[in-house]
Amino acid sequence: MKSVNIGICGLGTVGSGTFNVLARNAGLINARAGCDIKVTAVGARRDNANCDTSQVSVERDIFALTRRPDVDIVVELIGGTTTAKELVLQAIANGKHVVTANKALIAEYGNEIFAAAQKQGVCVAYEAGVAGGIPIIKALREGLSANKIEWLAGIINGTGNFILTEMRDKGRDFADVLVEAQVLGYAEADPAFDVEGTDAAHKLVILAAIAFGMPLRFDAVFTEGITEIQPEDVVYAEELGYRIKHLGIAKQREGGVELRVHPTLIPERRLIAQVNGVMNAVMVKGDAVGPTLYYGPGAGAEPTASAVIADIVDVARSIGSAAENCVSALGFASETIVDPGVLDINDIESAYYLRASVLDQPGVLSSVAQIMSQRGISIEAIIQKEPRAGASDVPLxxxxxxxxxxxxxxxxEEIEALPSANGPMVTIRLDSLDA
Amino acid sequence: MKSVNIGICGLGTVGSGTFNVLARNAGLINARAGCDIKVTAVGARRDNANCDTSQVSVERDIFALTRRPDVDIVVELIGGTTTAKELVLQAIANGKHVVTANKALIAEYGNEIFAAAQKQGVCVAYEAGVAGGIPIIKALREGLSANKIEWLAGIINGTGNFILTEMRDKGRDFADVLVEAQVLGYAEADPAFDVEGTDAAHKLVILAAIAFGMPLRFDAVFTEGITEIQPEDVVYAEELGYRIKHLGIAKQREGGVELRVHPTLIPERRLIAQVNGVMNAVMVKGDAVGPTLYYGPGAGAEPTASAVIADIVDVARSIGSAAENCVSALGFASETIVDPGVLDINDIESAYYLRASVLDQPGVLSSVAQIMSQRGISIEAIIQKEPRAGASDVPLxxxxxxxxxxxxxxxxEEIEALPSANGPMVTIRLDSLDA
Structure with a gap:
């Protein structure tokens, strides 16, 4: 039986999870891979008490793994985009295959990394970079290969989804839940990456590249976080039959693609609206298959390890075969990848949820309706509340x-300029996710 | 660029769908496959007005496709298990790869077919056989390869799910909805295959073989249909926080696996409980990844074509590579496949929903509770209704x-033998689908 040797760089949460699942399920994994997958070396600045590394070489200099003849696949689990990039490019230059869980690295430097890998005839696999344990890269790249992907929409940041779920279920406000998410270890001390949408933007860029056969365009994704979501908007959305979710959305349009991450009202009857807590889900609409959805844990040691190891098995199995027999990095032959252009946020099409604070006096609604109508925008639903005791303005x-x-x-802008308008309006995009 | 030639046998709903999607998305599909996929021949007893076959050879004898030198992959879409089996074995014997959407064929004769294919060094792919367009075979076989699969549970028959959804949403009874399903074309004139669970059993057997690395054991699956489900049980389940779904369930247990298809109460808060109408979904619990779910259309011309073509692309890409570089039929090296034994239905473990009709008199509940307690069965919830006007018995x-x-x-049996019991009890299995 063919033997394939693995070097794991990084022994943090995901690294130790990968090491341990590979050990625990070794028999099963080898039976599936049809070859003998062995961790020969680990690169880590310090040991991890959760891992028994006594049977493998431990290198304190992770770059040593890219040079060892007894490593066929370098597994990059150190994170970040500086050392990690150097490590991955070094591994490729030395003819090693690469498996990584690093979404930032792929989203920001994937074009360069994939080109280098192709030149060297090695694979770069990154299933764990998007939606943790959900095999969404494989589903999109191979499972739906018959389809023109029309759009996809995903809950691809568990921390953000946890916060929005708590806000809805318990009527709590953003700042309050964020503190709890930090205590629970879901959110980093600096949570901006999660709640501002950068993490979701990294993942969306990867999904869109695979779905549409385009380069990774992290520079062009529109990103809006969930920090401004008010509990009252969660409640009004609910009254109207919607939930607010932080979605990454990619759509094919005439003239380009839309790539955007932002809070979105979605109909509560959609399956994806029921995805709660830290769970992730991606909805994909293909022209042949129609709507499909993929759901599972988006983070955590072993869910992420599950995806890392699936990549290791795929790469290990393919070692020895010609490039034409392997799935390419983005699932498209590289010469067929074209950039359709990414639409500016001003040029996307969407429905909207709007909340204005207006004076409680006759004629306001008619002025608002007139402004909308002059611009060809229909009002599909409206809620006008009674003023709170003592207040002169009402939410519309x-x-x-x-x-x-x-x-x-x-x-x-025109509505905000009305004399009866009181302060800026709240604007949240709405997507019916119609199949 | 490598050229791969396809022969499609059968031009019915799925055959014509496959033919048309291959034509419509040819550029995209070839870009993903990295080779030129061409339909060279079609085998069909008669033409299909939806397909323009003027550019391909049309054979009235489908077996001719297994002999044509200009066919690399035989796509079997005729259905049934007699001619289809002969056709597939003939194609294999002649060194052709096979793609099929035929769940009955794989579930009943897969062991024989896979062995023949391995001997000849050809692939047999069958993604379309389970859950239509959902790439569940790929997810299980490759995407979750790191995992010991603990259990899976699927809504894998759209007709049955449509009927149960209508019964719940509109309080209709089984027979009434079945007639509508037939009018809508969801159910066959003889709907037994769907509503008695045979179709779901075929699919479950395939899923279990891939999940657990075991042979296809269609002979051993326990099957119970939905024909006996009463509207009142749908209502009581709802009161208790559950939905009734027709599930295929496969579980690893000490001493064997459980393979069973039957109506099941599941908690309404589970995502899979929200899968309605003709849609399918499969929930998979892996030891590393935790719970995942895959959702999409389980039938229809183009959703099924989507899966057929994904298989064609996989097989086409792999042509020319060594067997050790390809995913094997069940995702396990054939020498590692072992039969863990399938537990008899009497030996499965489950929770249950029970409804008895009992006389409205003191002491009944205590007799029932005593019988349960003597057998170590706890009663987790209970509803006792008032008797209907003029009735002497009440539902418990x-x-x-x-x-x-x-x-x-x-x-x-003991409860039914009580003097206060009135007729047979209703028994429906319950699964909390706990992760």
């Missing part, structure tokens, strides 16, 4: 038909 | 703790 909540974002923004 | 509804089925059956 509307759902609009789909329109171009710049058209909506112009309408919002 | 209970949820039990998990116990061995034979233990539960013995308790049910």
């Amino acid at each position: 909540i509307m759902l609009t038909s789909a329109t171009r974002e710049k058209n909506l923004r112009a309408a919002v | 509804i209970m949820l039990t703790s998990a116990t061995r089925e034979k233990n539960l059956r013995a308790a049910v």
Whole structure:
């Protein structure tokens, strides 16, 4: 039986999870791979008490793994985009295959890394980079290969979804839940990566590249976080039959693709609206298959290890075969990858949830409706609340038909300029996720 | 670029769907496959007005496709297990790769077919056989290869799910909805295959073989249909926080595996409980990844074509590579496949929903509780209704703790023998699908 040797760089949460699952399920994994997968070396600055590394070489200099003749696959689990990039490029230059869980690295430097790998005839696999243990890269790249992917929409940051779930279920506000997420270890001390949407943007860029056969365009993704979501908007959305989820959305349009991460109202009857807590899910609409959805844990030691090892098995199995017999990095022959252009956020089309604070006096609604109508925007639903005791202004909540974002923004500006309007409006995009 | 030639046998719903999607998305599919996939021949007793076959050879004798030198992959879409089996074995004998959507064929004759294919060094792919367009075979066989699969549970028959959804949403009864399903074309004129569970059993057997690395054991799957489900049980289940779904369940246990298809109460908060209408979903619990779920259309021309073509692309890409570089039929090296034994239904463990009709008199509940308690079965929830006007009996509804089925059956017999019991009890298995 063919033997394939693995070097694991990084023994943190994911590294130790990968090491331990490989050991625990070795028989099963080898039976599936049809070869003998062995961890020969580990590169880590310090030991991890959760891992018994007594049977493998331990290198304190992780770069040593890229040079060892007894390593066929370098597994990069150190994170970050500086040392990790250097390590991965070094491994490729030395003819090693690479498996990584590093979404930032792939989203930001994937084009360069994949080109280098192709030149060297090695694989770079990154299933664990998106949605943790869910085999979404494989589903998109291979399982749906018959389809023109029309759009995809994903809950791809567990921390953000945990916060929004708590806000809805318990009526709590953002800042309050964020503190709890930090205590529970879901969010980093600096949670910006999660709640500002950068992490989701990394993943979305990867999904879109595979779905549409385009380069990784992290530079062009529009990103809006969940920090401004108010509990009252969660409640009004609910009244209207919607949930607010932080989605990464990629759509094929005439003239380019939309790539955007932002809070989104979605109908509560959609399956993805029921995805709660730290769980992830990605909905994919293909022209042949219709709507599909993939759900599972988006983070954690062993869920991520599950994806890392699936990649190791795929790469190990393919060692010795010609490049034409392997799935390419983005699932498209590299010469067929074209950049369709990414639409500016002003040029996307969306429906919207709007909340204005207006004076409780006659004629306001008619002025608002007139502004919308002049711009060809239909009001699909409206809630007008009674004023709170002693207040002179009332919240006016509307759902609009789909329109171009710049058209909506112009309408919002006009409404905000009305004498009866009181302060800036709340604007949240809405997607019915219609199949 | 490598050229791969396809022969499609059968031009019915799935055959014409496959033909048309291959034509419509040819550029995209070839870009993903990295080779030129061409339909060179079609085998069909008659033409299909939906397909323009003017550019391909049309054979009235489908067996001719297994002999044509210009066919590399025979795509079997004729259905059934007699001619289809002969065709597939003939194709294999002639060194052709095979792609099929035929679950009955694989579930009943897969062991024989896979052995023949391995001997000839050809692939047999069957993604479309389970859950239509959902790439569940790929997810299980490759995406979750790191995992010991502990259990899986699937809504894998769309007709049955449509009927149960209508019964719940509209309070209709089984027979009434079945007629509508037939009018809508979901159910066959003879709907037994769907509503008695045979179709789901075929699919479950395939899923279990891949999940556990065991032979296909269609002979051993326990199958119970949905024909006996009463509207009142749907209502009581709802009151208790559950939905009734027709599930295929496969579980690893000490001493063997459970393979069973039957109506099942599942907690309404589980994502899979929200899968409605003709849609399919499969929940898979791996030891590393935890719970995952895969959702999409389980039938239809183009969803099924999506899976057929994904297989064609995989097989086409692998042509020219060594067997050790390919995923094997069940995802396990054939010499590692062992039969763990399938547990008799009497030896499975499950919780249960029970409904008895009992006389409205003191002491009944205590007799029932005593019988349960003597057998170590806890009553987890109970509903006792007031008698209907003029009736002397009342329904008594209970949820039990998990116990061995034979233990539960013995308790049910004892309860039915009580003087206060009125007729046979309703027994439906319950699974919390705990992760």
